[in-house]
Amino acid sequence: MLAQVRTYSLYGLEAVPVTVEVDVSAGMPSYTVVGLPDKAVEESRERVRAALKNAGLPYPQGRVVVNLAPAEQRKEGSHYDLPIALGLLCAQGVVPQAGLEGVAAAGEVGLDGELRPVPGAVNLALGALAEGFRLLMPAASAREAALIEGVEVYGPQSLRQVVEFLTGERALEPAPPPDAVEALEAVPDLLDVKGQAKAKRALEIAAAGGHHLLMVGTPGSGKTMLAKRMPGLLPLLGREEALEVTRIHSAAGKFAGGGLIRTPPYRAPHATISDVGLIGGGSVPKPGEISLAHRGVLFMDEFPEFSRDALEVLRQPLEDGTVTVSRARASFTFPARFLLLAAMNPCPCGWFGDPERNCACTPAQRMRYAGRISGPLLDRFDLVVEVPRLTPEELARAPEGESTAAVRERVLAARERMKARQGKLNRELFGRALRQHTVLSPSSEALLQAATKRLALTARSYDRILRVARTIADLSNSEPIQEAHLAEALTYRRSLG
Structure with missing residues (x-):
């Protein structure tokens, strides 16, 4: 019998859909995983076998083939344990295929059938949200995944609870998101x-x-x-x-x-x-x-x-x-x-x-x-x-x-002036935008030209001095860049030789 379970693979920061296909047929007992699995995925065989046995769930006696599609993409990580286990149970008729429709799963299973957290829960939840799927994850990962609004995330504690949820024997409430932390963490003053x-x-x-x-x-x-x-x-x-x-x-x-x-x-x-x-x-x-x-x-x-x-x-x-x-x-x-x-x-x-x-x-x-x-x-x-x-x-x-609080107040005020004027920080000013927002007076221009020759400044250094002078002016609540602002900016250029 063939069963299919949806999960996701992390490529960089993106969650790419992966279909775990499990086929159980008569023959000599064997277990094969295909679809470019890494060592952690190949070792899922022993983890899943022991987890099913210790959870009181059947393990198929026959030829088992697990395919991770699409086959040309590399698969790595232990979060394939749970979808593989569900595929084995579905192929044996323990879990109905209809119960897996619209459901994605990810999680590592312990030998005792408990579910263990996996990295990338937030990104996996974004993948489920894009497809409109509900997401089954270990309880510790589910609260992290619940940070993403609009996706239902369920956090069962064990493989047995997953089966009971999918067969309708147990009701699970969607995992609540963790409490937001708005304040700055304690930092030295x-x-x-x-x-x-x-x-x-x-x-x-x-x-x-x-x-x-x-x-x-x-x-x-x-x-x-x-x-x-x-x-x-x-x-x-x-x-x-x-x-x-x-x-x-x-x-x-x-x-x-x-x-x-x-x-x-x-x-x-x-x-x-x-x-x-x-x-x-x-x-x-x-x-x-x-x-x-x-x-x-x-x-x-x-x-x-x-x-x-x-x-x-x-x-x-x-x-x-x-x-x-x-x-x-x-x-x-x-x-x-x-x-x-x-x-x-x-x-x-x-x-x-x-x-x-x-x-x-x-x-x-x-x-x-x-x-x-x-x-x-x-x-x-x-x-x-x-x-x-x-x-x-x-x-x-x-x-x-x-104090840090006093300096931070000036920093925030300067950043507000930057965003009101140009919509970005001064570090991000380049080309025409830099010239537009760093107009110099004749005396300031003469000072910068003299410094360029004396310090042998590159074009990149020249622009950086202008950006720093612009920031110094913003900290002084001054729209025009004064000669004093430019002079201070020049003091922060030195050779290491």
Whole structure:
């Protein structure tokens, strides 16, 4: 007897419909899975066999063929367990085929017949919504999938409950969505950082305009402390942005539960991460760290210690806001519009320029260290700021700075001015729009031309200075860009050589 069960396969962030076809016929007992399954799908045979037996449900004695259609697409993951089990039961007449009409299923089964959560529940629910199907998932995944409005998601605890639901013996209520979390998560306050007024100012400008920031300073100067306080300066995500971010984290198996992710993500990968871990990958690619930081902050400490390949793959996402991962069978595009915060020491030993400790590095070593960051990558930072180490005396004398709440208020006001004027952040101004919204006075134009020659600015750096000056003017509630705004923007351009 032939049975069919609908499920979905995750390709990037998209849920692609997959039909699980199960044929049970007379013959020597055998079990074959076709349709490009990976190892996890092939191993479903033993999980499903034990789950059916321990749940008191029959397992067919005969020749079993499971086909995952369409056959040319690679299938991976344990969420095929539940539709395969239902197909086996339907082929034996335990579950009527009519009961599976308009129903999609996804979930891993334990050997005891309990259902276990699977990644990508939000994306699978979007697939079911597109087809108008109801969705059966493990209870832990069902609440996550219920974030998607318009789709009925049921969360049974076990395989036995699924069978009773499909045969009409048990009633299940649709899973309720988790409680929405609207407030910012607890983040450290800028008040905790003593001194470093210029670095705090750079952090404010970066948060307001979405500009990428590189901090250079000796060990213990406060670079990491500053970076951890950046998410508190950013606005909460709107519903569409939150859904986009939640989909990414769900597909990567990083969704921690609760409502839509409203707080800007903060990701801080270690310098030993591979380029695949950073941009995404796998036989069926999953999002990497730069996509997990979408609409949030990516902090890369010890920036030159990252591999050259990992650093260079950042160049295209920093410009385009997306990353494309190509494989033999398909290409996948993930969103990656993040704010990059990077931190580095001024030299390999870390003490070059420190007033109290001597640097042990030669000029050649310092040049090689700085040379680990290519010119084109360095050119993509809108702001480069020095973060010097303060002495105990300087820390004691440092006045108390502003709180995160006070700075965030200015950031939000500046962003509102940007959106009212041009409908986007200043970081996203290019070409004609950039020229339209960054008109300079004759004196400001003369200052910028002189700086371009003296600093040997590239065309990209020239435009970045204009964007930063536009943001500084917005923070000052000034529509025209004054000479002082441009002068401050120029102070955030420096060489690492």
